[in-house]
Amino acid sequence: MKCLCIDPSGTGTTGVFFFQVGKKSKYILSEYKSKKWEEHLSFIIEIVETLKPDIIIYENTTYIYGRQHQGTVGLYKLIGGLVTLKYIFNFVQKIDSIAVNQIKPFKDKLFSGREKIEGLTCKVGRGKGWRYKRQKISLHQLDAIIVYHLWSDKSLESKKSIEKKITKLKSKKRLGVRQKEELERLEGFLVDKKY
Numbered sequence: 001m002k003c004l005c006i007d008p009s010g011t012g013t014t015g016v017f018f019f020q021v022g023k024k025s026k027y028i029l030s031e032y033k034s035k036k037w038e039e040h041l042s043f044i045i046e047i048v049e050t051l052k053p054d055i056i057i058y059e060n061t062t063y064i065y066g067r068q069h070q071g072t073v074g075l076y077k078l079i080g081g082l083v084t085l086k087y088i089f090n091f092v093q094k095i096d097s098i099a100v101n102q103i104k105p106f107k108d109k110l111f112s113g114r115e116k117i118e119g120l121t122c123k124v125g126r127g128k129g130w131r132y133k134r135q136k137i138s139l140h141q142l143d144a145i146i147v148y149h150l151w152s153d154k155s156l157e158s159k160k161s162i163e164k165k166i167t168k169l170k171s172k173k174r175l176g177v178r179q180k181e182e183l184e185r186l187e188g189f190l191v192d193k194k195y
Contacts (some may be wrong), residue, residue, distance in 0.1 A: 010074020
C-alpha cells in the first residue's frame with residue numbers, strides 16, 4: 001500500500017508525507033511554498049504521477065472560520081483539485097480526509113507528551129523542533145504525518161468502539177450533513193481495515 005498524505009495550503013506551504021508499506025517500506029517528506037494554489041496542485045500532481053499512491057489522504061477544512069482570509073479561497077480550490085485526482089489517475093483507489101479540528105488537538109497532545117507517533121520526536125529550544133526518524137521536519141510536514149497517523153490503524157479506535165458509534169448514529173431519526181459524513185467514514189473504517 002502506498003499513501004500520500006497532504007497538509008494542503010492554497011497560498012502558503014503544503015506539506016507532504018508519502019508512506020509505502022510492504023516489502024519495500026519507505027517514506028518521503030516534502031513541502032512546497034507558493035502564493036498560487038495552481039502551483040500547489042501542480043506540485044501534488046507531479047508527486048502523484050511519480051510515486052503512484054493507492055490512497056491520498058489530506059487535511060480537510062471545516063469550511064467555517066471566525067474570519068475568512070484570502071488564502072481560504074485558494075485552499076478550497078486546491079481541495080477541489082485533490083478530490084478529482086482519483087478520476088484522473090486510475091491507480092488512485094481512494095481519496096480520504098481528516099478534519100483539521102482533529103489534527104490540531106492531536107498535535108497539542110503530541111507536544112505535551114500525552115500522545116506519541118513512532119519515530120517522531122520534539123525538542124524545545126533554539127535550533128531544535130520536530131524530527132521524524134532523525135530528519136528535521138516542518139510543522140506542515142508534521143501535519144501530513146499526523147494525517148496518516150489519525151487515518152491509519154495505529155490510532156484508530158477499536159472495532160467495538162466504532163460499531164458503538166455507528167449504532168448510535170443509526171439510531172437517530174434524522175442525521176445532519178456532518179453526522180452522515182461521520183457515519184460514512186466510520187462504516188468505511190470497518191470495510192477498509194477488514195476487522
